[in-house]
Amino acid sequence: MNTDKILEIINNNKIPEFGKFLLGEYPYFVESSTGNEEPQNVPEAFDALIFSAWREKNPSNLSQIFVQALLWMLDNSEDENKSVYVAGDWIWYYKFCWNKQENDPKSIYRGIFLLDLHQVANKIKEKLIEKKNLCKKMCDGPVRLGIVSMGYGIQYFVKP
Numbered sequence: 159m160n161t162d163k164i165l166e167i168i169n170n171n172k173i174p175e176f177g178k179f180l181l182g183e184y185p186y187f188v189e190s191s192t193g194n195e196e197p198q199n200v201p202e203a204f205d206a207l208i209f210s211a212w213r214e215k216n217p218s219n220l221s222q223i224f225v226q227a228l229l230w231m232l233d234n235s236e237d238e239n240k241s242v243y244v245a246g247d248w249i250w251y252y253k254f255c256w257n258k259q260e261n262d263p264k265s266i267y268r269g270i271f272l273l274d275l276h277q278v279a280n281k282i283k284e285k286l287i288e289k290k291n292l293c294k295k296m297c298d299g300p301v302r303l304g305i306v307s308m309g310y311g312i313q314y315f316v317k318p
Contacts, residue, residue: 159186161211168217174234176227179203181235181244200247204255212271221273228278232285242285249275 159179167175179186182198188207212220228245235241252273259267 159188159207161207161214164207164211165215165217168211168220168223171219171223173223173226173230176223177231177234180227180248181231181241198244198247200244200251204248204251209255209267209270221271224273225275225278228275229281232278232281238285242282245278245282249278 164179166172167179175186180198180203182188182203186198188199188203208220208224211217228248231241232245252275255267255270258265259270262268
């Protein structure tokens with residue numbers, strides 16, 4: 159994977175393909191140099207590919223396709239746990255980069271493109287509420303839904 163391929167995907171509005179990249183599906187997986195078993199090395203994928211592509215060519219539709227691809231990923235992934243976990247990673251890392259540029263005028267992230275991630279956060283919340291309601295039905299009563307992120311998955315646990 160390289161910036162030219164990412165730019166092709168972005169410029170041609172290939173939302174499913176960009177979603178697969180964000181999720182880390184083959185052949186879009188960016189391996190972690192730390193040896194962690196993550197579904198996608200979000201910091202490396204963002205810095206080396208997405209942010210680099212934006213700095214080089216500044217595609218005007220990047221913000222729009224980024225959000226649409228995250229939503230597509232959450233709606234279409236066969237592994238719902240993985241998609242929720244990875245979407246959370248992308249949100250966290252983007253926020254990390256945004257804060258870096260806000261706090262350090264010399265940061266490499268200064269002038270970073272603006273993402274409105276409200277729809278994505280609401281979709282994640284919706285998915286988690288669905289899990290909670292499913293657990294309520296299974297336990298036949300009120301439950302608390304706990305979420306623990308472990309490796310690449312999210313484990314749900316129920317406490318009556």
